[in-house]
Amino acid sequence: MKTQTLNVGLIGFGLAGRTFHAPLIQAAPGLELTAVVSSDPAKVQAAYPEVTVHAKAASLFTDRDIDLVVIATPNETHFPLAKAALGKGKHVVIDKPLAVSLAEARQLKALADGAERLLSVFHNRRWDGDFLTLKSLLDEERLGRVVEVESRFDRFRPVVPDRWREQHRPGSGLWFDLGPHLLDQARALFGMPRAILLELASLRDGAEIDDDFLAVLEYDRLRVTLRAGCLVAEPTPRFRVHGTQGSFVKYGLDPQEAWLREGESPQPAWGIDPSPGRLTLEEGQGEDAALVEREVEGVPGDYRAYYDGIARTLLRGTPPPVTTEEALEVMTLLAAGLDSYRQGRWVKLKEGGSLPRRLHAKH
Template sequence: MKTQTLNVGLIGFGMAGRTFHAPLIQAAPGLELSAIVSSDTERVQSAYPEVTAHAKASLLMADRDIDLVVIATPNETHFPLAKAALAKGKHVVLDKPFAVSLAEARQLKVQADEADRLLSVFHNRRWDSDFLTLKTLLDEQRLGRVVEVESRFDRFRPVVPDRWREQYRPGSGIWYDLGPHLLDQARALFGMPRALLLELASLRDGAEIDDDFLAVLEYDRLRVTLRASTLVAEPTPRLRVNGTRGSFVKYGLDPQEAWLKEGESPQPAWGIDPSPGRLTVNEGEGDEVELGHQEVESVPGDYRAYYDGIARTLLRGTPPPVTAEEALEVMTLLEAGLDSYRQGRWVKLKEGGSKLRRLHSR
């Protein structure tokens, strides 16, 4: 790059674009939020008067000064918008999920590789405080050999809102909304599973699409359960992890999303979780079991790290914070889950997670 500042164009100013991408882009050294595409240009100008507001994505694509295009639009539009941006020579960041199908995601990766452009997906939950804390515990082997992990995103939203994620259309529903977060975290910690089983449900009155899921990922002597629901009023553990030395339990969601929704600007060391997890480990000798309990100091979360990493990749050539290959693995798991649900059985992933075949019922 000739300059030390990259001009960024954001497409989409809904919840994702307004709450996550715009403030995090602005907080990243080396990135400048130059333009935003939205059907409500007045809202954009009110929030960011110094930024150019476009009513159509084509106007942004035609701007030669835009180096990076960030796409935070409904899932079914990810593929055509990213394809158009890459064709114009732009680097591209997509909000999760990558696309609505693995085939679309693969096409985009091929196009990006051929154009020598960056293509990355905003898997920001790798920088959740609870995830980073668990990763530290695993790296330090404080739980021994981990045998069971339960990871949940539960909410209580009994009334179905009028928004595209709740409507019957490609890429809608809770599996494509929260599934990518939990799948990416599991993949980052343990790699690709051997097999996957998914159950989906539409439980709320008036629900058109799935609003509850249970996914089970099978590894060698390890089982990972991922759950998300919109009808959980009583707090459940965000994480419950069992190992040969003991257990780790964490309640409460990472606070960064709530803070961003309140309009707070990301600051250094801002992602400190006020709800520490609890570690229970065996402190006995030999066959004697003596359980000790302690609070675990949370590792600070930091969503800023994603766009900081994107800037370093484009300006200095460092590896991207999320590679297209990693995002393709998440898409592989999303599609394997849908195949499992439709067939009513386990789906086994072949080595590398690139091809799938159904497992016979057990």
């Protein structure tokens, strides 16, 4: 790159664009938000008065000063917008998921590879504090050999809101909303499973599309259960993990999303979780052995790491924070899950099931 500051154009200024992408782009050294595509220019300029507002994405793509295009629009538009941006020589970041089908995702990867452009997906929950804390516990083998993981993302939203995610449209529903987060975290910790089983449900009055799911991932001597629902008022564990030496349980969501929604600006030491997890381990030997529970000092979360990583990739050539291959694996799991639901059976994946070496500890 000729400059040390990259100009970023953001498509979409709804919840994802306004709450997540815009402030995180602005917080990243080497990136500057210079243009936004939105049908509500007043809302954009009230927040970012120096930014150019485009009514259509096509005019953004023809702007030669734009280095990176960020797509934060409904899922069904990800493919056509990313294809057009790559065709104009732009680097591209897409809000999760990469696309609404595996075929579209693979085509985007081929286009990015052919154009020698960056294509990455905003899997920001790799930088949740509770996820980073669990990853640290697994890396240190504190739980021994892990045998069961439950990862949940529950809400209580009994009234179906009027938004595209709740309507019969490609890529709508809870599986395509929260599924990518939970699948990416499981894939990052344990690799690709050897099989997946998915059950979807529409439980709320007036629901048009799935608003509850249960997915089970099968690994070698490990079962990972992913759950999300919209009618869960009682707090449930965000993580519940059991191993041969003990258990880790964490309640409460990473606070970064709530803070961003409240308009707080990302800053150092920002993602400290006020609800630490609890670790229960057996201590002592023989008759003196006893289960001891203690609070776990959490690893701070930091969503800034994603766009910091994007800037380093484009300016210094470092590996991207989320590769296209990783995003494709999440798409593979989303698609295999849908196959499982439609067919009412486990669906095997061609490759997967072998755990990272650190999880094969002999305890």
